[in-house]
Amino acid sequence: MIGFLRFVGILNAAVWFGGAIFFTFATAPAVFSDEMRALLEAKNYPYFSGAIAQIMISRYFKMQLICGMIALLHLLAERLYLGKTPEGRSLWLLTGLLTTVLVGGFWLQPKLKELHTIRYKATTSPEVRDAARSSFQTWHGVSMTLNLIMIAGLGFYLWRVANPPESTRFLIPGQFRG
Numbered sequence: 001m002i003g004f005l006r007f008v009g010i011l012n013a014a015v016w017f018g019g020a021i022f023f024t025f026a027t028a029p030a031v032f033s034d035e036m037r038a039l040l041e042a043k044n045y046p047y048f049s050g051a052i053a054q055i056m057i058s059r060y061f062k063m064q065l066i067c068g069m070i071a072l073l074h075l076l077a078e079r080l081y082l083g084k085t086p087e088g089r090s091l092w093l094l095t096g097l098l099t100t101v102l103v104g105g106f107w108l109q110p111k112l113k114e115l116h117t118i119r120y121k122a123t124t125s126p127e128v129r130d131a132a133r134s135s136f137q138t139w140h141g142v143s144m145t146l147n148l149i150m151i152a153g154l155g156f157y158l159w160r161v162a163n164p165p166e167s168t169r170f171l172i173p174g175q176f177r178g
Contacts, residue, residue, distance in 0.1 A: 016067035
């Protein structure tokens, strides 16, 4: 059973980390590439590339949320099966990752989507449009920073899951004092 739990934990962490790497360094840049600009044509490109990115970010968030929930269930299953409390650093790391996912998906993503809509709405005044563009750029920078922090955290989380601390299951620490 422990082998299966380890496999599930490592597989989930690898999918979560790999998905974040792929989205950040392959998928998202493709939406704003010259090929996409040529496909959508210059007049449609700014709005539709952003709209396509919003759809992809929504799917990315769902993938992260699913992986985060599996990681939490994995931690709980290990606790129940092994009968030990999770190591503090691993629990705090997972809590931080899940919090970041929730903030990004339920607060930051809707805010960026709303600002994107305001930027390109035909009835929006130029002043409001400029304010929305400026605000969008700021929040997009925050989003990208959180995503990079998330990738670093996921890399560390994958390493922690793949290399668990040595167990003192059969030896009580301090039992043999010279």
